[in-house]
Amino acid sequence: LWNMSAETTYTYRLSTCDDTLHSDWQHFTTDALPVDFPPVDLTAATDEFETKYVLAQARSDDYQVVMLVDATGDVRWYHTDTKFQAIGWDPAGRVLYENSHNDFKSIWLDGTSGSHWRYGEDLVHRLHHEVFHQDGKDYLLTALRYPQAEYSDYIIDGMVAMDPQTAVVSEYWDMRFAYPDPTLLGKQTPGGFWENDFDPGGEDTTIDWAHSNSLSLDINGNYLLSCRILGEEGHQGRIILVDKTSGELIWE
Numbered sequence: 001l002w003n004m005s006a007e008t009t010y011t012y013r014l015s016t017c018d019d020t021l022h023s024d025w026q027h028f029t030t031d032a033l034p035v036d037f038p039p040v041d042l043t044a045a046t047d048e049f050e051t052k053y054v055l056a057q058a059r060s061d062d063y064q065v066v067m068l069v070d071a072t073g074d075v076r077w078y079h080t081d082t083k084f085q086a087i088g089w090d091p092a093g094r095v096l097y098e099n100s101h102n103d104f105k106s107i108w109l110d111g112t113s114g115s116h117w118r119y120g121e122d123l124v125h126r127l128h129h130e131v132f133h134q135d136g137k138d139y140l141l142t143a144l145r146y147p148q149a150e151y152s153d154y155i156i157d158g159m160v161a162m163d164p165q166t167a168v169v170s171e172y173w174d175m176r177f178a179y180p181d182p183t184l185l186g187k188q189t190p191g192g193f194w195e196n197d198f199d200p201g202g203e204d205t206t207i208d209w210a211h212s213n214s215l216s217l218d219i220n221g222n223y224l225l226s227c228r229i230l231g232e233e234g235h236q237g238r239i240i241l242v243d244k245t246s247g248e249l250i251w252e
Helices: 047-051
Strands: 009-012 026-029 054-059 064-069 075-081 086-090 094-098 103-108 113-118 126-134 137-145 155-162 169-174 212-217 223-231 234-242 249-251
Touching (some): 094 126, 103 126, 137 169, 137 212
Parallel strands (some): 086 126
Antiparallel strands (some): 009 026, 086 094, 094 103, 126 137, 155 169
């Protein structure tokens, strides 16, 4: 069961489909939220939100939590894990999340575990910052090293769309299609976000030059990304639209 408030008494009875037989009324009271549950302070800005929920994430001292919160700030569902890098929603009732740069998981609102895909086993790319479900596919932002030797210090941001049941990738794109030569954007200094993942124990050899923070699809299915492109003057925020078929840059 979900969509219930904590520390609240509910009343129910069982009835036959034709509504001719009924059980006695029964009562139960839901448990309290954990003592160290992160505080929620939410105010609905519009009346439209009164019948909807916000999918949010927060952290306590010992764990992190993803939750559905109603218009009054009441937590109606939650799930805990050690870490949430990104969260997303499947309208079928499945919450998607990355709990590290290596793992992608999903869980249904009834508590049933969904997919669990791991970097190095099911996934060939590391993950970060964005997951969502659309048109029957799970979309994830990815990162990997440039395969060309002359750019081997550069980390490529990209995306995959894959089957939720099998992890088979049906769409793939990365920054090489839009920016074939990352050095043309200016001189970059090694070190930063991906150092521990791609060069653990190293001495600042990786260049996090694109660092995409969000991904969505436009009405034509093209990829819309928000990036922190690294150039001569440091990070320069860019919104880029990429052709879903050719992978080439449409505008930035």
